[in-house]
Amino acid sequence: MRLILLGPPGAGKGTQATRLVEKYGIVQLSTGDMLRAAIAAGTPVGQKAKDIMARGELVPDDVVVGIISDRLDEPDAKNGFVLDGFPRTVGQAEALAHLLEQKDLKLDGVIELKVDEGALLKRIEGRFAEMQARGEAVRDDDNPEAFKIRLTAYRKQTAPLVEYYTGKRQLMSVDGMAPIDEVSGNIDAVLDGK
Numbered sequence: 001m002r003l004i005l006l007g008p009p010g011a012g013k014g015t016q017a018t019r020l021v022e023k024y025g026i027v028q029l030s031t032g033d034m035l036r037a038a039i040a041a042g043t044p045v046g047q048k049a050k051d052i053m054a055r056g057e058l059v060p061d062d063v064v065v066g067i068i069s070d071r072l073d074e075p076d077a078k079n080g081f082v083l084d085g086f087p088r089t090v091g092q093a094e095a096l097a098h099l100l101e102q103k104d105l106k107l108d109g110v111i112e113l114k115v116d117e118g119a120l121l122k123r124i125e126g127r128f129a130e131m132q133a134r135g136e137a138v139r140d141d142d143n144p145e146a147f148k149i150r151l152t153a154y155r156k157q158t159a160p161l162v163e164y165y166t167g168k169r170q171l172m173s174v175d176g177m178a179p180i181d182e183v184s185g186n187i188d189a190v191l192d193g194k
Helices: 013-024 031-041 044-054 061-072 090-102 117-133 144-158 160-167 180-192
Strands: 002-006 027-030 081-084 109-114 171-175
Touching: 002 013, 002 160, 013 027, 013 081, 013 109, 013 180, 027 031, 027 061, 031 044, 031 061, 031 081, 044 061, 061 090, 090 160, 109 160, 109 180, 117 144, 144 160, 160 171, 171 180
Parallel strands: 002 081, 002 109, 027 081, 109 171
Antiparallel strands: none
């Protein structure tokens, strides 16, 4: 099973990706996690990405596509994967299609988590305040101001993927505002109906 999860920041892509990993025995490929690992390791890509991510901006396509390509070659990705946070642009989607074609792989589907952006912002503000009140570390890119920038970038750069994948007859949409278990059930239903 090879899937992409689409939706704005905070839509629950990571939560649903974890559930898909458990159900289908595939790996979650989160570009955010891979980039944060590179930052923690102090790699050149990580250093470059750190400043960009802290500003809420998107990391350049060539860097992200290279990370994805390398990750797809690892043994645990052979049974399939769910991409969380990639592609973010139509250019990346085209690069991914080319990459998968080179590797003789095909997508099984693209799942869009439809959400209310105003509710997401309130959720992020609440989570941020709670984490600060508990004295927990907050990621540089996980505060309300960076979230607003990321949401604007999503609308401008990533939202066009809905039309792109609709045109390829690969898009399946579910209500991402429903309770987590219900969202998971709806994802299972659209995958079973495919």
